[in-house]
Amino acid sequence: MKIKTSFVIFKGKTGLDGDPEARGSKIQEIDQAFVTYEAQWNGASDAGKIQLTANLFVACKNWLKKKERKSLYKERFLQPTILNTNLHDRKKAILAVAEECLDALAVMDPQLWTRTEFDRHKVRSLEGGERLRHAKTLSPGYNLERDSWLKSGKTRAIAGSGLSSDVKELKKKNKTKLHDLDLKDYIKLDKLVNGGAVQYLKKAQRLDKMMVLNDDCLLCHATSPDVPASTTQKPFPARERMPNDWLGVSGFDREHWMYAMDSYGNLFISKGEVEDGFAFFNHSSFNSGREVTSAGMMTIIAGKLRWIENNSGHYKPTPDKVHQAIKLLALDGHDLSEALVGIGVYNNLGHLSGIECYEARSYLDLTHAGAKPFLVL
Numbered sequence: 001m002k003i004k005t006s007f008v009i010f011k012g013k014t015g016l017d018g019d020p021e022a023r024g025s026k027i028q029e030i031d032q033a034f035v036t037y038e039a040q041w042n043g044a045s046d047a048g049k050i051q052l053t054a055n056l057f058v059a060c061k062n063w064l065k066k067k068e069r070k071s072l073y074k075e076r077f078l079q080p081t082i083l084n085t086n087l088h089d090r091k092k093a094i095l096a097v098a099e100e101c102l103d104a105l106a107v108m109d110p111q112l113w114t115r116t117e118f119d120r121h122k123v124r125s126l127e128g129g130e131r132l133r134h135a136k137t138l139s140p141g142y143n144l145e146r147d148s149w150l151k152s153g154k155t156r157a158i159a160g161s162g163l164s165s166d167v168k169e170l171k172k173k174n175k176t177k178l179h180d181l182d183l184k185d186y187i188k189l190d191k192l193v194n195g196g197a198v199q200y201l202k203k204a205q206r207l208d209k210m211m212v213l214n215d216d217c218l219l220c221h222a223t224s225p226d227v228p229a230s231t232t233q234k235p236f237p238a239r240e241r242m243p244n245d246w247l248g249v250s251g252f253d254r255e256h257w258m259y260a261m262d263s264y265g266n267l268f269i270s271k272g273e274v275e276d277g278f279a280f281f282n283h284s285s286f287n288s289g290r291e292v293t294s295a296g297m298m299t300i301i302a303g304k305l306r307w308i309e310n311n312s313g314h315y316k317p318t319p320d321k322v323h324q325a326i327k328l329l330a331l332d333g334h335d336l337s338e339a340l341v342g343i344g345v346y347n348n349l350g351h352l353s354g355i356e357c358y359e360a361r362s363y364l365d366l367t368h369a370g371a372k373p374f375l376v377l
Contacts, residue, residue: 141178162195196279218303228303
């Protein structure tokens with residue numbers, strides 16, 4: 001399947017100040033990939049066509065990544081700020097070609113579909129607009145988990161969950177919290193108490209846990225796009241019965257699943273079951289300890305999001321991070337009409353003391369700062 005946009009049309013949309021021949025050095029990687037794509041397409045094998053398309057996509061992605069942080073506006077001394085139309089138009093045109101490449105790759109090799117959906121979120125995020133990234137790194141102390149993984153050559157991530165519970169050994173070191181340790185002490189403490197390893201997912205494992213929207217706008221596992229996902233078999237309670245039937249301040253009695261949304265807006269879920277002899281599967285597991293948009297627990301029933309919250313000790317996402325995650329879901333077309341948001345309320349000691357419950361649409365429309373909870377537990 002050949003993409004619809006030709007190189008001539010692409011040049012017309014990306015020339016500086018409307019001149020197709022005014023290219024600039026940074027766009028030449030795309031130009032070269034496009035010229036090669038068109039010159040070799042007709043004589044290429046099926047595998048060759050896939051490779052040509054992939055090369056063109058990568059060139060587009062690389063350009064978007066280089067321009068990700070560049071402002072779309074020009075600030076002029078003592079003059080009004082104006083839109084950088086060249087950059088704006090180029091981003092739109094290059095994103096369009098990148099998405100055409102992903103569409104073509106998914107048709108030519110259906111086994112690539114999951115990967116193309118992952119990359120679709122990535123290039124949309126790199127293009128910017130309403131999808132600007134607002135990422136949250138690991139909380140102090142838990143960042144040592146990823147540091148230990150890198151230190152080991154990406155073979156073992158020492159579980160912060162295993163070490164944080166050993167208060168006795170921390171006190172021996174005159175420390176009270178994980179974030180009081182440096183990496184050297186963190187590794188030494190693990191040798192003393194054998195805190196265990198947390199599973200960090202490789203890319204293929206991560207894609208197996210990715211959630212996408214199918215053609216009916218229902219959430220499904222990326223590996224099973226025809227089957228709407230459910231994370232529980234229990235009926236969802238009426239809103240007015242939630243305190244009795246569903247929620248409790250000290251914990252949840254329903255089948256919530258762990259989720260993490262990466263900084264590009266890709267959503268991953270899991271029961272949190274450990275595999276391959278690891279001691280822990282945490283929110284940090286999904287993205288190998290890298291930054292996320294948000295993380296916590298969620299409930300999906302018959303392909304529709306019904307509950308999402310920020311209960312993650314590893315990332316401790318603030319309400320604005322949950323708001324950003326919901327915003328990205330809405331941009332992708334998720335049905336939020338029945339979705340509820342839970343925002344944890346923490347006391348001075350950092351312990352969960354309550355949960356504020358919101359309707360997702362009001363939380364999104366009014367922003368997290370202006371929304372009012374309908375229930376506080």
